[in-house]
Amino acid sequence: MFQQPGYMENVSLRLSEVLADIGVDERIVQKRRRTWLLAESMQTISLQQQDFNCSAYFLGSQSEGTTTHGLDSDIDILICPNNLNVIQDWADWEPGVCNYLMIQDETVSSGYCLLQLLRDDAPLPYNDVPVQHHFRDRTGRILLKNTLMTAAVAAADVWERGVMHGPAYAEQGKPGFIDYDSVSAFQCKSWPLQARQWLDQQGVGQWPSDDMKRYCSSTGCFVVGVGSKENEELELRISTSLAERCLMFNLNITQIRCYILMKMILKTFIKPHFGDSISSFMCKTVLFHCIANTHSNVWRENNLLVCLSLCLFVLYNSILNENCPHFIIPENNLMKGYFSHESKPYLLEILQNIINSEGRALLEIECDDLGARLQLKFSNLLFEFDIKKSKIISGQLLDFTAQTIDMTIQKRLALFTNSSYKEAIQTLLKYIFKLVSISNQCQGLDKTASRLLTPWFCTTLGSVLASLNIQQYNGISAEAFTWISMGLNTDVASSKLKLASMFYCLGDTQRTEIVLRDIEGSYDLNIVEPVCKCHDFIHQASRRGFCAIAEHHNEEAIQYTIAFCVKFLPCEINCVPHELRYEMFRSTEEDLAFRGRNDEWMDWAVIDSLPYLYFLQYKTYSNMQRNEEKQRALSNLAKTIDQEPDLGHRETALNLLGQCMEQEGRARDALHYYLLSLNLRERNNDATSHICRMLSILVNDH
Template sequence: MTEIAAASFYGRGLRHGPAYAEQGQPGFNDIDIVFAFPCTSWPLQARQWLDWQGVGQWPSDLMKRYCSSTGCFAVGVGSKGSENEELEWRISTSLAERCLMFNLDITQIRCYVLMKMILKTFIKPYFEDTISSFMCKTVLFHCIANTCLNIWREKHLLVCLSLCLSVLYKSILNENCPHFIISGNNLMRGHIPHESKPYILEILNYIINSEGRALLGIECDSLGARLQLKLSNLLFGFEFKTNDIISGHLLQLTAHFIHFKIQECLIEITNSSYEEAIQTLLKDIFKLAIIYDQSLGLDKTACSLLAPQFCTTLGSVLGSYNIQLFNAISAKAFTWISMGLNTDVSSSKLKLASMLYCIGDTQRTEIVLRDTEANYDLNIVEPICRCYSFIKQATRRGFFAISNNHNVEAIQYTTAFCVTFLPCEINCVPHELRYEMFRSTQEDLPFRGILDFWMDWAVVDSLPYLYFLQYKTYSNIQRHQEKQRALFNLVKTIDQEPNLAHRETALNLLGQCMEQEDRARDALHCYLLSLNLRERNNAAKLHICRLLSTLVNDY
């Protein structure tokens, strides 16, 4: 470009980072021009990226070798807020990033396009120069590199989009979005005004928790209208299944209500002594029994669904108290917990198995776990958790089919509540899970929400906890083949079950299994993945410190 042309361009164009953009000129195409000096060698700050490998095994070694051969550019843009911003230059690896973009599959490209559409619809009209497309692309790269590639499938598009938006949310929250190749370059430095940050986070939180409904508001390419039409056609085409769908949703709502009401009551005894917790639970159980005797219809049904959950908790609290005093469990504790074994497919039975495991009764533990696994139909059973809101994958078809043919008692064999232990149940909890009760440092506490009371408990999804207990039990009785099968199932569940609410906890348990297998590197990888899912209030920090300390001392 000649100096005259350049001067003319500077006069009309707008600057975006290293690029000068000219848009909206009648009769002319929109253009971006970046003035840069080419460098033939790969930058020193990026070379450590060549040796790094994420869980998704992406980028491949072949892609990295190509990227390292592309060289880089020096572009005239400084660090935001720097005293010498107008004089500084930055390294650009745009050719390597183009290689990465060309190697995305169709689901990943769609995810990126949807992020840009969301940005254009919900963020840019109000906060123009905050979140850029380049940040969205960088977030996508990080997500692909840190997740298993089999997640990136067309049927998982909404889950993948939710993952990317959640990572973007965390980046904005921490005002830190590391460049994918040169991690020392924070793309968000100086881009998020303090007064705008809460509103941007609120918008993203709405989109993430809308379960895809926010996409209906996107006007770009008439996406929202086209989705509305598509949904209308689907509902018309599957009208014959309406009863299944309605029955399934009603059953799920009922299960969520039960979980919510139980949690609401457990909050009262979170910090109670054994005696106070036992008295409170007995009072709640007797109150439900009286209402049950005096009521008809829905009130009677509600009591019959709630009471067994309290019985399970009471039995576990009594068991924990017995273990503390006698290292054994009384018949009374077993009686109470047995009264709630059929609350759902697994959670109450897993609490019983956990109690038995903690007193060393491996034979009975194995029997309970085998029975639980036999009743957990992976084609039907839906995980149920109300600890916090997250976007869920579509409900299993088998769940809908069963729901339409049964009444509310179907909860017993179609749902799996997360397994919850209060501090007063700690002696019924394996030591690997106890760490979850101490997940929050003083620095983490300010990042808790008003509904994050569950973070003082040990909470884990049923299915991964089933396989974890199997792994520990078979390890103790030296049944190697069954132990390895349980470990394989635990890994598979964490990787493939889309509706785990406490995936970070499952990863923490898996990490400790890997430590037991003398696979320290894999264990550390599990803890880092856990931190990627929940950066704050996560026991993974404890495990990483403990593991590194052990490795240093052993060395």
């Protein structure tokens, strides 16, 4: 193989081109990292808003930027309470807080530790009767069971919806959605004792550099509630995830492509027959060892196939010896107990065949059409594929950022769904001041996250104040207008629609019409994507215009490319037209039993922006007796409901359309739309009451 340099170089260059075509290039890798690190910042800030002293970390291939659409990598969400002090040295004990001592002696498996509970009034062991989730061992030490972390993550399902899966709270196997595991962990600020030797080692590749190692040591480590196979209940795994993230962020594009190819090989040749016996983390570890032990000039685009063969050869030897040493804690054998002796010869045979194929085995990889694309590269037949995927990936990433914002805001609003005006105003002010404080104290993506979230609470506060004003004196105060104006540019439509809704409920048709005209002028149907995270549904492919903008912009493009759904809390009811208020009373006592854990929005009035725009236009032009424009708005409403694929609240839009038909004197059409609505959502749908009313009207008329 190595006697054919021209062949190897040619295949390497074509392979590099194919990987760039499917989105594995420097720019898309950086976009992926920025997207997920921003989501991480938003999640942490959201927890801090609730006075939870926790931090969230999004780990794995998504946040590293080492994935593709076809690999469909999951995400590990690590939730870390900051009010615990995990120490390795008694000098780090702190008074008045919960202290744990990491025990890493000969009785503990490599890469794992025990946590001994200490007193909070003196640097001494805790010796009283064991508290819940603790255990007194034979020597009298009070040790933490890792069941505490399992209970903690179940109580703090901060990402979305899921079920317990081992030590994690997981949502897996949903078509169209990223699999995730939420894991609770404790953070130790000091570098683990078992990894001290790594800081002084240096291979021929002079990688990692001394600067990288210094940074890694400053990240400390996590203690995760996963025990070794020898002691699953008491031992906890030592995780150097943040140090590993630093290493991944310092790979060049050839090294990243090599890792992605290894994962594609796992998915194609090994996983279908042997499951997770060889993990992507093992491949990452092998890559680290190879980089550390080869000269840096080896890792070039025109040498990709040689680099891949080197990694596969090291992986082969690891399986042969049943030993894959953790890169930072080498005494921890990652392969221990991972595959059976029966499967070992088959795994070795698969890898041997791939290595000996000199790249031809890659033609069999269907993931991201890699094999077909590579074949076409050599045939110079490129028209078969939409070669450049960077626009599609960029669109998906921008859409994900928008969904993260929507979900974060929804979770915070859900905490005071049924609050009084006073409580809601106090809570919103607290959220806003907390975000401003965080923004003033931080830089980078934390500051960006605060800037993205703050306007939403300003808009909601303005709407709550306006609702209270309308109730008190049928007017809107300057204070309410000031607050809502601070959030008008969150996106293309939703916040401005709240302003239009306020004017409409006040009876100010002229200003309502001006705001609606401005929204319609900004809402480019070829670009703007509707976003709703009230519930899960599969989104269609994003518009080409949206993806084209997303390719050259980051989260700042949300304000002119995204239309969130419009959410009204019960304390905003006086800013809601009476036709939409029915949505706040959608559920009977029987319906409540059919709600999920994240269905708080069902007590709100929620509607997608575009149908609400056309509904408000219909009502406004009706009041202004501008019949032609009224009929155009009605036609646009019906057309949007029928043709827009990504509406999150289509049943609500149908209910509004039905009420418009009632006002048009078209009772049978109204009943038709209510029935369509009920077919979409059989429970927790106020279409039921509308249908009863229409049947009564039709029977009496008959």
